[in-house]
Amino acid sequence: MxxxxxxxxxxxxxxxxxxxxxxxxxxxxxxxxxxxxxxxxxxxxxxxxxxxxxxxxxxxxxxxxxxxxxxFPGPKLWPDDVAAAAVCDQWASAVADSLVNAALRYFAARAGFLPVPAEMAQKYLAKTADVLPVFDRQLGQHRFLAGDSLTVADLYLYPLYAYFPDVAELKAIADQAPNVNRWAREMAGRPSAVATEPSFRPQIAA
Missing domain, CATH: 3.40.30.10 (Glutaredoxin)
Structure with a gap:
């Protein structure tokens, strides 16, 4: 092939x-x-x-x-059950929409990749503070984001959340999300996460 x-x-x-x-x-x-x-x-x-x-x-x-x-064969990224697969899609979409349009935009603004006024960056930060608790509540009920097995939803959330510790304001929000942090520690230990650790990380101004 x-x-x-x-x-x-x-x-x-x-x-x-x-x-x-x-x-x-x-x-x-x-x-x-x-x-x-x-x-x-x-x-x-x-x-x-x-x-x-x-x-x-x-x-x-x-x-x-x-x-x-x-x-490709190998472990499934979506459950076979239709309802469970829909929940997986729901959470993957929630990351790609609600969290990306808040946290990733704030990160990009801080890194200089997204030139926006300071008040707009603060709106992204405030939105992150509103959105992350939703994920924390979900992960308080399940081992992984869409249930008790890893799915594509986790693969959307982890690369973004892995940057939260790099920015003091995002880290402060993350410190209030114990269930997400428990999940993130488990994700960080997976061979896939270790193998895909970025070769460099954007520099964030202090």
Whole structure:
């Protein structure tokens, strides 16, 4: 079978989500470094990651993950039960929408990747403080985000939450989320998380 290639950067949260999925399922891949807005031939929207697999080119992380699930054997990232799979999709979407549009935007603003007024950055931070407790309550009831087994939902949350300790304001919010922190410690010890640790981390101004 042709080699799967992941085009992206190791610090990218969505790139790491795809890489985590490959490691959890035992899928071999080649990492091809690619900056956002430089991969127009693979993704007309310029975002990372994208994959190539033989004649197939695919972008958007959820489409990539669904493809990996359908094509490759190994542990399932979605439950077989329809209702449980829907809950998994619900939480994956909650990360990709509510938490990314709060915490990741604040992180990007602090790192200088997203030039926004200070008041807008503060809105992102306030939204993070509103959103993270929802995840904490869920993880107070279950070992993993969508239930008692690891799913794709966890692979969306972990790369983003792993950056919270790098920013004092995000860490302060995380310190109030004991259930997320319990989950994050378990996730950090998984071989997939160790293997996909970013080769460098964005520098955040003090």
């Amino acid at each position: 042709a080699t799967l290639k992941i085009h992206g950067l190791s610090p990218s949260t969505f790139t790491r989500t795809v890489r985590l999925a490959c490691h959890e399922k035992g899928v071999d891949y080649e990492m091809v470094d690619a900056m956002p807005n430089t991969i127009g031939a693979l993704n007309p929207f310029g975002k990372i990651p994208a994959i190539t697999h033989g004649e197939l080119t695919l972008y958007e992380s959820i489409a990539i993950l669904r493809y990996l699930e359908r094509v």
